[in-house]
Amino acid sequence: MSNANSFNSRHFRLEQLSDGVYAAINADDGWAISNAGIIDLGDRTMVYDAFMSPAAASDLREAAERLTGRLVHSLVNSHYHNDHIWGNQVFPAETDIISSVKTRELIITEGTKEIQECRQVSQERLSTLETQFSNASDEATQNLLKLHITYFQAINTTMPILQVRLPNITFTGEMTYGGSRRSARLITYEGGHCGSDTILYLPDDGIVYMEDLLFSGFHPYLAEGDPYEIQRILSQVRKLQANTFVPGHGPVGDATQLDWMDGYINCLNSLAGEVVKKGGIETELDSIDLPGEYQHLTFPNIFRDNLKLLYRRQLDKGG
Amino acid sequence: MKNTILFTSRHFQLEHLADGVYAAIHNLRSEDGWAGCNAGIIDLGDRTLIFDSFESPEAASDLRDAAENLTGRKVHTVINSHPHNDHFWGNQAFTADVDIISTTKTQELIATEGPADAQYYRDTTQKRLDDHKAQFANAHDEATRGHLRLLIFYDQALIAILPGLQIRPPNITFIGDLYFNGPKRSAKLITFEGGHSKSDAILHLPDDGIVFMADILFIDIHPYFPDGSPEVIQHILAEVRKMQAKTFVPGHGPIGQASHLNWMDEYIGTLNSLVRDAIHRGATELEIDKIAIPREYEHLIMPTFFPANLKFLYQRQITSGAGLVI
Numbered sequence: 140m141s142n143a144n145s146f147n148s149r150h151f152r153l154e155q156l157s158d159g160v161y162a163a164i165n166a167d168d169g170w171a172i173s174n175a176g177i178i179d180l181g182d183r184t185m186v187y188d189a190f191m192s193p194a195a196a197s198d199l200r201e202a203a204e205r206l207t208g209r210l211v212h213s214l215v216n217s218h219y220h221n222d223h224i225w226g227n228q229v230f231p232a233e234t235d236i237i238s239s240v241k242t243r244e245l246i247i248t249e250g251t252k253e254i255q256e257c258r259q260v261s262q263e264r265l266s267t268l269e270t271q272f273s274n275a276s277d278e279a280t281q282n283l284l285k286l287h288i289t290y291f292q293a294i295n296t297t298m299p300i301l302q303v304r305l306p307n308i309t310f311t312g313e314m315t316y317g318g319s320r321r322s323a324r325l326i327t328y329e330g331g332h333c334g335s336d337t338i339l340y341l342p343d344d345g346i347v348y349m350e351d352l353l354f355s356g357f358h359p360y361l362a363e364g365d366p367y368e369i370q371r372i373l374s375q376v377r378k379l380q381a382n383t384f385v386p387g388h389g390p391v392g393d394a395t396q397l398d399w400m401d402g403y404i405n406c407l408n409s410l411a412g413e414v415v416k417k418g419g420i421e422t423e424l425d426s427i428d429l430p431g432e433y434q435h436l437t438f439p440n441i442f443r444d445n446l447k448l449l450y451r452r453q454l455d456k457g458g
Numbered sequence: 459m460k461n462t463i464l465f466t467s468r469h470f471q472l473e474h475l476a477d478g479v480y481a482a483i484h485n486l487r488s489e490d491g492w493a494g495c496n497a498g499i500i501d502l503g504d505r506t507l508i509f510d511s512f513e514s515p516e517a518a519s520d521l522r523d524a525a526e527n528l529t530g531r532k533v534h535t536v537i538n539s540h541p542h543n544d545h546f547w548g549n550q551a552f553t554a555d556v557d558i559i560s561t562t563k564t565q566e567l568i569a570t571e572g573p574a575d576a577q578y579y580r581d582t583t584q585k586r587l588d589d590h591k592a593q594f595a596n597a598h599d600e601a602t603r604g605h606l607r608l609l610i611f612y613d614q615a616l617i618a619i620l621p622g623l624q625i626r627p628p629n630i631t632f633i634g635d636l637y638f639n640g641p642k643r644s645a646k647l648i649t650f651e652g653g654h655s656k657s658d659a660i661l662h663l664p665d666d667g668i669v670f671m672a673d674i675l676f677i678d679i680h681p682y683f684p685d686g687s688p689e690v691i692q693h694i695l696a697e698v699r700k701m702q703a704k705t706f707v708p709g710h711g712p713i714g715q716a717s718h719l720n721w722m723d724e725y726i727g728t729l730n731s732l733v734r735d736a737i738h739r740g741a742t743e744l745e746i747d748k749i750a751i752p753r754e755y756e757h758l759i760m761p762t763f764f765p766a767n768l769k770f771l772y773q774r775q776i777t778s779g780a781g782l783v784i
Contacts, residue, residue, distance in 0.1 A: 182554065182629075232504065240637060305639065307505070312634025315562060317627075 146202045150195035154391060157344040162385045163199055170293035171195040172222040173387050176348045177203045180318025183212035187339050187348045189226030192293045196226020213237050216306055217337045217350035219245035221253055225297055227304040238306040239327045241335035246305060257294050265291040331369045345381040355389035355396050358441035362448045366404045373397050411449040424450055465524040469493040469517035476666040478642060481707045482521055486679055486759050489611040493517040494544035495709050498670045499525045502640025505534035509661050509670045511548030514619040518548025535559055538628055539672035540655040541567035543575055549626040558628040561649050563657035565631040572625040580620050587613035653690040667704040677711030677718050680763035684770040688726040695719050733771040746772045
């Protein structure tokens with residue numbers, strides 16, 4: 140056993156949340172791309188999400204083994220997106236991979252399309268970004284480009300070795316792992332961030348791993364799911380009365396981070412609503428300024444996608 | 459890994475249902491063996507699954523050894539189909555690294571009521587054995603004597619099992635359905651509430667057309683209703699028919715086929731109409747007790763379940779104050 144500070148990875152930073160509970164927070168220049176969790180149940184070790192690259196996942200596996208003193212028993216795949224599951228393959232064959240039934244289906248269907256698309260475009264995208272980077276003059280643009288470059292580097296180093304390993308245990312509702320030290324409850328929602336999202340709640344510690352139903356420091360990515368559903372899920376999660384929330388991307392937060400996420404959706408919803416109200420066309424969204432409070436968030440291009448989605452949702456609903 | 463004689467145990471007989479799928483059948487009429495119910499061994503290709511752990515750690519140890527011999531690896535997961543002791547008292551025979559899985563409700567009932575239930579048997583079994591022996595001494599007809607012999611054997615088995623028994627509740631629980639996806643086959647645990655017990659999970663092997671039914675299905679033995687609802691069982695049977703499986707492993711009794719689902723359905727229908735007719739005649743509860751077992755059910759073992767089932771249906775009928783649904 141060792142402590143979180145003694146483990147170094149270029150891909151993530153380990154943060155101890157409670158005795159035996161850790162968040163692995165993506166490092167900007169690493170290939171984790173998303174956050175993960177390590178949970179010592181007392182008699183079994185659980186890992187929540189497997190990162191984008193097997194390289195980062197190998198470090199995660201090693202951290203889990205060192206911190207808990209045993210092999211990983213169960214690895215949870217929160218949802219089907221590549222930045223949460225492509226690391227599956229580095230875990231030993233005896234590690235159970237757990238997801239919702241729907242997530243497994245989506246890994247097979249949408250995940251396969253995602254891989255094909257990555258094969259076709261990611262090499263070229265990386266070259267374009269690198270050219271843009273060398274031409275960029277201001278530091279802010281360079282920093283943003285650097286994040287995009289890291290993202291595509293993670294994809295490109297993974298593609299040649301990628302072997303998608305599917306979850307071997309799937310569930311339709313909820314699952315609870317009762318350990319000698321704590322229990323871990325997996326709760327599934329549909330259509331929030333994507334087709335199926337599974338959060339991990341540790342009732343004994345007041346900790347929730349939220350995956351991409353919560354972002355901090357980043358523009359939330361809303362465009363694949365339903366932002367209103369995310370708001371409903373957030374209100375369900377508030378009832379758990381937990382104190383610590385690990386987002387899918389960005390640093391660990393407290394309950395106010397749920398309010399922030401809710402407020403972000405409300406804010407963009409009213410910005411889009413103003414355009415809808417005056418009968419504006421979709422391109423008018425492009426002239427909306429990024430609100431001051433969201434200027435510091437990473438990946439500002441996602442802001443436009445989110446606005447567009449909320450504009451369309453309101454039109455569908457009849458204004 | 460097919461053998462003519464798969465594995466020998468005094469507690470159960472192994473039956474080969476498909477390549478890598480076995481039923482461990484408790485012989486209903488045997489006056490030996492402490493299995494208490496049927497179980498299953500399923501080779502998923504990379505992991506070994508057990509469906510139900512029997513009534514005793516002794517029988518479960520043999521089940522564990524059989525599974526390890528047949529599949530060539532350690533048991534990965536043991537399923538507890540429902541919270542009745544004859545299906546989970548064997549849990550302790552599996553090492554601590556083996557996962558034990560059940561529905562959340564089944565786990566709660568095992569954890570909260572399991573210890574008191576075991577204590578009840580510790581406190582009462584000797585007396586029941588004495589009573590059964592006394593009844594046996596006074597019984598003259600062969601049917602009654604045969605029935606009492608089974609009960610005496612059962613009491614003696616409990617007296618042997620109870621001192622070493624430790625209740626081990628499942629460590630993994632689920633709400634809804636749970637699927638195991640192996641390279642050789644998948645196995646789907648599907649749950650229902652309030653059929654035979656408060657929570658019943660059946661295991662469907664869609665690649666093989668096999669369903670482990672636990673106590674949703676009884677064969678050659680009177681089913682037991684008082685902890686659930688026969689109407690819910692009928693609903694479950696209808697759901698199971700849609701799976702279009704060919705082989706059905708009951709919780710108790712020999713392996714069956716689709717026609718046994720109909721038999722179970724009809725048994726419920728028959729008992730319901732017996733009770734309905736009796737209520738029409740204005741029969742009291744005592745008179746319900748005297749209803750004779752219909753000829754077609756005379757060969758079933760555990761004839762004492764028959765009046766218990768009738769009484770349960772009668773009381774439910776009287777308290778609901780309405781005509782029977784069926």
